[in-house]
Structures are given as structure tokens and as C-alpha cells.
Amino acid sequence: MPCVLWVARNSSAYLSDLVHPMAKLEASSTRLFASAWRPIANMIRVFMLLMTVGAVLGTYIIQGNTAPTLTRVNTGPKPCQTIPQWEGRASEWNHITESNNRYIISFDGVGLRKRVLKEAKSFMPGERQYNYIMEFKTNTLYTINLNLNTCTVTNLTQPWQNHTIPTDATLEDEYELGAPGSGFRVREWSDRLPARRAESWIGIFTIAGCWPIVEIFTDDDPQNPVSFTTRFFDLTPGIANMSVFDPPEICKSQTVHPEPEFEPEPEFEPELEFDPPITNQNFNVTIDDDKDSGPVNSYFKKGWNYLKSWF
Structure with a gap:
């Protein structure tokens, strides 16, 4: 009986030592994949945003309008007009x-x-x-x-x-x-x-x-x-x-x-x-x-x- 317990204990320890490195390797692989995927995901988001803006402007121009432009707004006093x-x-x-x-x-x-x-x-x-x-x-x-x-x-x-x-x-x-x-x-x-x-x-x-x-x-x-x-x-x-x-x-x-x-x-x-x-x-x-x-x-x-x- 003691002999059986020794075999079981050592078999469990052997299996634990065998499985634990595999788990560590899997976790490390997951982190490596996530860090490599993050820049790609950001680029995809930017590309999708540009596609959306382009589609909106294209629809705006096709409808007969002109693309909006940025103008400087002067909120100060304007030159006045003397009576004629x-x-x-x-x-x-x-x-x-x-x-x-x-x-x-x-x-x-x-x-x-x-x-x-x-x-x-x-x-x-x-x-x-x-x-x-x-x-x-x-x-x-x-x-x-x-x-x-x-x-x-x-x-x-x-x-x-x-x-x-x-x-x-x-x-x-x-x-x-x-x-x-x-x-x-x-x-x-x-x-x-x-x-x-x-x-x-x-x-x-x-x-x-x-x-x-x-x-x-x-x-x-x-x-x-x-x-x-x-x-x-x-x-x-x-x-x-x-x-x-x-x-x-x-x-x-x-x-x-x-x-x-x-x-x-x-x-x-x-x-x-x-x-x-x-x-x-x-x-x-x-x-x-x-x-x-x-x-x-x-x-x-x-x-x-x-x-x-x-x-």
C-alpha cells in the first residue's frame, strides 16, 4: 500500500510539472499575439473612419453641393459706413x-x-x-x-x-x-x-x-x-x-x-x-x-x- 501511494504521488507531481509549463507557454503566446494585433486593429479602425468620411463627402457632392471649407470668422467690430x-x-x-x-x-x-x-x-x-x-x-x-x-x-x-x-x-x-x-x-x-x-x-x-x-x-x-x-x-x-x-x-x-x-x-x-x-x-x-x-x-x-x- 505505501508503494502504491508513492507511485500515485510522484505521478501527480510529474503530470503537474508537465502541464504547468504548457499553460505558461499558452499564456505567453496569447500576450504576444495580442500585442502584435493591437497596431493592426488601430490601423483598421482609422481606415474604416476614413472610408466613412469619404462616403459622406461623396454623397454630399453628388447631391449637387460643394465640399465645406474652413473660413476665419472675425467676431470683432466691422468697418462702418459714413452717411452718403x-x-x-x-x-x-x-x-x-x-x-x-x-x-x-x-x-x-x-x-x-x-x-x-x-x-x-x-x-x-x-x-x-x-x-x-x-x-x-x-x-x-x-x-x-x-x-x-x-x-x-x-x-x-x-x-x-x-x-x-x-x-x-x-x-x-x-x-x-x-x-x-x-x-x-x-x-x-x-x-x-x-x-x-x-x-x-x-x-x-x-x-x-x-x-x-x-x-x-x-x-x-x-x-x-x-x-x-x-x-x-x-x-x-x-x-x-x-x-x-x-x-x-x-x-x-x-x-x-x-x-x-x-x-x-x-x-x-x-x-x-x-x-x-x-x-x-x-x-x-x-x-x-x-x-x-x-x-x-x-x-x-x-x-x-x-x-x-x-x-
């Missing part, structure tokens, strides 16, 4: 010639007409005065020299532009002008393109009504550099007298000339020299000149050849 008809005054500082001029302006966005009248300066005798009338429906510019009572008729080559903020303008800032409690909110815009182009135009417009307050325009053209700062004030909606757009009789008999390229000229002429010099005395200067040499260099005159100018 208004009048006011403007003070322009020319940083190149270090001179200042004032203008009375009338803007007719309905009839596509503009009128700019240069204001006289009482302390600059002999200064030439000009009245500009622009009719964009007929592409005609009337330049009236008020000193010599002459008129020059030329063609407008630039298309009509509303006096407003460009649609691609960049919002630079928003702030309040004036004293606390009595000021008004404005937005500052420019033609700057982030990471692509520096600004050459800056415009400050009121938030209420989109009225122009200040405009700065620069151009570093070496042959004709431009740098102007223009302030707008005394602005009123509408046009009090539409006859300001009617050219005078002296313009009706003039022949239309091609648009001239105006060069800068002195603010007033002739240049007088006195021997001995006369100081602190009032005197009148009479212009004895029978030719019209053209208007002074001005943002309102030169700026119309540029995209962002209102004139």
Missing part, C-alpha cells in the same frame, strides 16, 4: 512742406460728386485760392482758380470711392476722446496687414455715426514722398446747397485736357523782397500773372491717386 451726403471742414498738415491748409468740403455719395474749397488765410496775402469740383459720373474735374478767375477741365482717371473705412482695414484700437463724461468713443483703423504690410493709412472714426475725425496718410515714394495729417470738424449731415457742385460759366467753354501730374508749388506767390526789409507792417500784394500754374500740393489733390484716399 455730408459737409464739413478739414485742416490738413503737410509734414513734407511743413505747411497747413484748411478746406471746406462737400461730399455727395448719391450723385457721385465731391467739392473741395480751399479757405483763405488772412495772414498770407497773395495766396492762391482754388475750388475743386469732381463729377465722377462724367469723370470730370473742374479746377477753378479764384484769384485769376480761370478754370481748367481735366479727366478723372480714378474710380469713385466712398469716404468710408476700407473693408479690409485692421482695427488698431478703441478709446474715448475728450474729457471724462463729455467725450465720445472712437475706433482707430489702418490698412496694415499683420505680418505682411505696415500701415500707410490710419483713420479715426466715431463709433456713433461713423464720422471721420483724423486721417493720416503716408507714402515713401522717393520721387514724390507724401505725409499728411488731416483733421475733420464742423461736420453736418446732408448738403445745404446743392449748387456748390455746379461749375461756373468760365468752365463751360473749356476743352477737357488729360489729367495733369501736379508738382508741388509755393503756398503763395510772388515772392517779394524789400530793401530795406519791411517788418511788422500790413501791405497788400497784387498778383500780376496771366497763367494758371495749378493747385498747391495737397492730400486732397495728390491723395486721389492712392487707394485709401477719400478724394
Whole structure:
């Protein structure tokens, strides 16, 4: 009997030692298969996802639609629009010639007409005065020299532009002008393109009504550099007298000339020299000149050849 028990015990141990390695080998094989299958399973999932997206887009396009596109949504303030008809005054500082001029302006966005009248300066005798009338429906510019009572008729080559903020303008800032409690909110815009182009135009417009307050325009053209700062004030909606757009009789008999390229000229002429010099005395200067040499260099005159100018 003891002999039988010894055989049974040793047979059981022998069978346990034989089966246990087999179980370990099977478990190890299972783990190895699972680790090798996992990347394949992920690739199959990605492939099935791409097939599903492709089927959806294919059905969308077959039904006559276009594939959706991603667009940048600008949730900030949009450029506003100034009213189509208004009048006011403007003070322009020319940083190149270090001179200042004032203008009375009338803007007719309905009839596509503009009128700019240069204001006289009482302390600059002999200064030439000009009245500009622009009719964009007929592409005609009337330049009236008020000193010599002459008129020059030329063609407008630039298309009509509303006096407003460009649609691609960049919002630079928003702030309040004036004293606390009595000021008004404005937005500052420019033609700057982030990471692509520096600004050459800056415009400050009121938030209420989109009225122009200040405009700065620069151009570093070496042959004709431009740098102007223009302030707008005394602005009123509408046009009090539409006859300001009617050219005078002296313009009706003039022949239309091609648009001239105006060069800068002195603010007033002739240049007088006195021997001995006369100081602190009032005197009148009479212009004895029978030719019209053209208007002074001005943002309102030169700026119309540029995209962002209102004139």
C-alpha cells in the first residue's frame, strides 16, 4: 500500500510539472499575439473612419453641393459706413512742406460728386485760392482758380470711392476722446496687414455715426514722398446747397485736357523782397500773372491717386 501511494504521488507531481509549463507557454503566446494585433486593429479602425468620411463627402457632392471649407470668422467690430451726403471742414498738415491748409468740403455719395474749397488765410496775402469740383459720373474735374478767375477741365482717371473705412482695414484700437463724461468713443483703423504690410493709412472714426475725425496718410515714394495729417470738424449731415457742385460759366467753354501730374508749388506767390526789409507792417500784394500754374500740393489733390484716399 505505501508503494502504491508513492507511485500515485510522484505521478501527480510529474503530470503537474508537465502541464504547468504548457499553460505558461499558452499564456505567453496569447500576450504576444495580442500585442502584435493591437497596431493592426488601430490601423483598421482609422481606415474604416476614413472610408466613412469619404462616403459622406461623396454623397454630399453628388447631391449637387460643394465640399465645406474652413473660413476665419472675425467676431470683432466691422468697418462702418459714413452717411452718403455730408459737409464739413478739414485742416490738413503737410509734414513734407511743413505747411497747413484748411478746406471746406462737400461730399455727395448719391450723385457721385465731391467739392473741395480751399479757405483763405488772412495772414498770407497773395495766396492762391482754388475750388475743386469732381463729377465722377462724367469723370470730370473742374479746377477753378479764384484769384485769376480761370478754370481748367481735366479727366478723372480714378474710380469713385466712398469716404468710408476700407473693408479690409485692421482695427488698431478703441478709446474715448475728450474729457471724462463729455467725450465720445472712437475706433482707430489702418490698412496694415499683420505680418505682411505696415500701415500707410490710419483713420479715426466715431463709433456713433461713423464720422471721420483724423486721417493720416503716408507714402515713401522717393520721387514724390507724401505725409499728411488731416483733421475733420464742423461736420453736418446732408448738403445745404446743392449748387456748390455746379461749375461756373468760365468752365463751360473749356476743352477737357488729360489729367495733369501736379508738382508741388509755393503756398503763395510772388515772392517779394524789400530793401530795406519791411517788418511788422500790413501791405497788400497784387498778383500780376496771366497763367494758371495749378493747385498747391495737397492730400486732397495728390491723395486721389492712392487707394485709401477719400478724394
